[in-house]
Amino acid sequence: MELWYTEKQTDSFGITAKVKRTHHTEQTEFQKLDMIETEEWGNMLTLDGMVMTTERDEFVYHEMVAHIPLFTHPNPKHVLVVGGGDGGVIREVLKHPSVEKAVLAEIDGKVVEYSKKYLPTIAGDLEDERVSVEIGDGFMHIAESEQEYDVIMVDSTEPVGPAVNLFTKGFYAGIAKALKEDGIFVAQTDNPWFKADLIKQVMGDVKEIFPITRLYTANIPTYPSGLWTFTIGSKKHDPLEVSDQRFHEIDTKYYTKELHKASFALPKFVKDLTE
Amino acid sequence: MELWYTEKQTDSFGITAKVKRTHHTEQTEFQKLDMIETEEWGNMLTLDGMVMTTERDEFVYHEMVAHIPLFTHPNPKHVLVVGGGDGGVIREVLKHPSVEKAVLAEIDGKVVEYSKKYLPTIAGDLEDERVSVEIGDGFMHIAESEQEYDVIMVDSTEPVGPAVNLFTKGFYAGIAKALKEDGIFVAQTDNPWFKADLIKQVMGDVKEIFPITRLYTANIPTYPSGLWTFTIGSKKHDPLEVSDQRFHEIDTKYYTKELHKASFALPKFVKDLTE
Numbered sequence: 342m343e344l345w346y347t348e349k350q351t352d353s354f355g356i357t358a359k360v361k362r363t364h365h366t367e368q369t370e371f372q373k374l375d376m377i378e379t380e381e382w383g384n385m386l387t388l389d390g391m392v393m394t395t396e397r398d399e400f401v402y403h404e405m406v407a408h409i410p411l412f413t414h415p416n417p418k419h420v421l422v423v424g425g426g427d428g429g430v431i432r433e434v435l436k437h438p439s440v441e442k443a444v445l446a447e448i449d450g451k452v453v454e455y456s457k458k459y460l461p462t463i464a465g466d467l468e469d470e471r472v473s474v475e476i477g478d479g480f481m482h483i484a485e486s487e488q489e490y491d492v493i494m495v496d497s498t499e500p501v502g503p504a505v506n507l508f509t510k511g512f513y514a515g516i517a518k519a520l521k522e523d524g525i526f527v528a529q530t531d532n533p534w535f536k537a538d539l540i541k542q543v544m545g546d547v548k549e550i551f552p553i554t555r556l557y558t559a560n561i562p563t564y565p566s567g568l569w570t571f572t573i574g575s576k577k578h579d580p581l582e583v584s585d586q587r588f589h590e591i592d593t594k595y596y597t598k599e600l601h602k603a604s605f606a607l608p609k610f611v612k613d614l615t616e
Numbered sequence: 617m618e619l620w621y622t623e624k625q626t627d628s629f630g631i632t633a634k635v636k637r638t639h640h641t642e643q644t645e646f647q648k649l650d651m652i653e654t655e656e657w658g659n660m661l662t663l664d665g666m667v668m669t670t671e672r673d674e675f676v677y678h679e680m681v682a683h684i685p686l687f688t689h690p691n692p693k694h695v696l697v698v699g700g701g702d703g704g705v706i707r708e709v710l711k712h713p714s715v716e717k718a719v720l721a722e723i724d725g726k727v728v729e730y731s732k733k734y735l736p737t738i739a740g741d742l743e744d745e746r747v748s749v750e751i752g753d754g755f756m757h758i759a760e761s762e763q764e765y766d767v768i769m770v771d772s773t774e775p776v777g778p779a780v781n782l783f784t785k786g787f788y789a790g791i792a793k794a795l796k797e798d799g800i801f802v803a804q805t806d807n808p809w810f811k812a813d814l815i816k817q818v819m820g821d822v823k824e825i826f827p828i829t830r831l832y833t834a835n836i837p838t839y840p841s842g843l844w845t846f847t848i849g850s851k852k853h854d855p856l857e858v859s860d861q862r863f864h865e866i867d868t869k870y871y872t873k874e875l876h877k878a879s880f881a882l883p884k885f886v887k888d889l890t891e
Contacts (some may be wrong), residue, residue, distance in 0.1 A: 353655030353731040354631070354632070354655075356629070357629070359629070379628065380628030520683075534673070534837050552806075554692060557836075560842055562809050562843065567837055596884065597881070597882075597883070597887065599882075600884075604881075605878075606874070606879075612872065
């Protein structure tokens with residue numbers, strides 16, 4: 342018997358991946374969690390039937406969420422990751438020696454638990470002494486923070502289920518308050534082929550709050566369309582004006598110094614969404 | 617009843633698209649040709665069960681094959697497209713006013729015939745008076761040409777079936793002979809997630825023949841992994857050293873002047889394949 346995981350990324354298009362076995366399946370307090378082993382991508386975490394991360398291609402998303410803002414900020418010390426319970430963004434954050442404290446605010450403790458168990462190369466660094474894992478509502482964590490963080494990264498699911506609040510203007514205003522006077526935030530903002538309206542809406546909202554707003558992309562083969570976007574809001578530092586001295590050597594598989602700026606050169610139809 | 621087209625892009629991963637109807641299906645002299653109408657992508661041409669082009673996302677591939685070499689060459693007049701029977705690359709080539717003659721060498725006349733019928737927005741410009749459609753073996757056309765073309769574009773299928781010869785060192789040597797003394801060629805060279813060895817091999821072969829060799833990428837959602845590569849071999853002009861005056865306004869949905877250079881900034885794991 343052959344088992345295949347099929348994800349309808351839209352009503353009429355999707356991906357399908359051959360499955361070796363199901364490690365765990367559970368309806369948590371917040372969402373349906375499945376951890377499966379696939380032939381092509383290794384272990385794969387899905388939430389509410391959507392791929393969150395896989396062992397084989399996770400490096401793209403995690404590197405590109407972390408290193409663009411962290412190389413843009415001249416001296417990031419205090420970092421907050423909202424969501425991101427698999428630990429991949431935290432692992433990349435810790436590659437920056439300036440970082441003294443990294444807080445992970447993940448609403449669903451089960452994501453952390455099963456990532457540690459089945460995605461150890463991704464979640465392993467959650468044990469690092471610089472990391473503080475707080476199981477709770479990221480929206481509330483933001484609301485209660487003031488001038489506290491240099492960089493905030495929103496590593497959420499799609500705007501359904503527990504992440505709905507994380508795509509609202511009120512949330513971005515809260516982030517601005519939680520950031521220091523030269524703080525930067527980044528959020529994953531889905532793909533331009535099927536979710537153009539979402540990108541437009543987020544860009545519009547963030548532009549009203551942050552003086553510097555930019556969109557960049559990365560290729561993630563297990564995400565819808567393969568082309569993913571990230572929206573940056575920054576109070577002072579421009580990701581396109583990072584000096585060459587700012588970069589230091591880190592071990593990556595996707596991010597490079599050249600790609601840092603090139604990832605902001607958008608296809609015409611994507612650029613049009615930002616204007 | 618729901619019909620879904622499923623393409624196994626590897627033994628254990630693929631895409632699936634909801635089908636409205638099958639317009640045409642035929643075993644041609646060279647390959648299995650299917651023209652189907654999908655909900656998400658409009659009409660879709662597949663050859664031997666692989667997506668060649670769709671009405672909705674075709675612009676990415678066709679623009680990126682054509683405009684990178686044509687804006688790199690200072691005065692492209694004579695252009696050859698090997699393969700490309702759907703006519704999409706030709707349509708983009710004709711946007712460059714310097715082009716006097718564009719030859720299409722497509723081995724399978726049925727591809728041209730059914731593209732004209734079911735993909736008129738892609739194939740329409742094959743009727744242009746600057747275009748010469750030659751149904752025949754592109755490999756032989758190349759072998760018989762000498763110092764004839766400014767730019768040659770290889771818009772082939774994967775290296776199976778009729779396109780096997782188009783991924784050989786002998787073919788690239790033939791291209792070098794068919795090009796004028798400052799000619800440029802570009803070939804689609806599949807994706808780095810599943811076909812890393814092919815990219816490495818082509819880069820190695822082309823490097824032995826052309827003094828300037830470069831790889832660039834584009835996002836094509838209906839192609840395996842969504843990340844597609846193109847290999848350039850050039851005798852004189854470097855795509856990374858195009859002067860700003862060279863660019864002129866053309867109507868595009870993907871290509872931009874900024875993306876011209878940015879598309880050569882490769883993810884680290886892809887860059888490693890070129891070294």
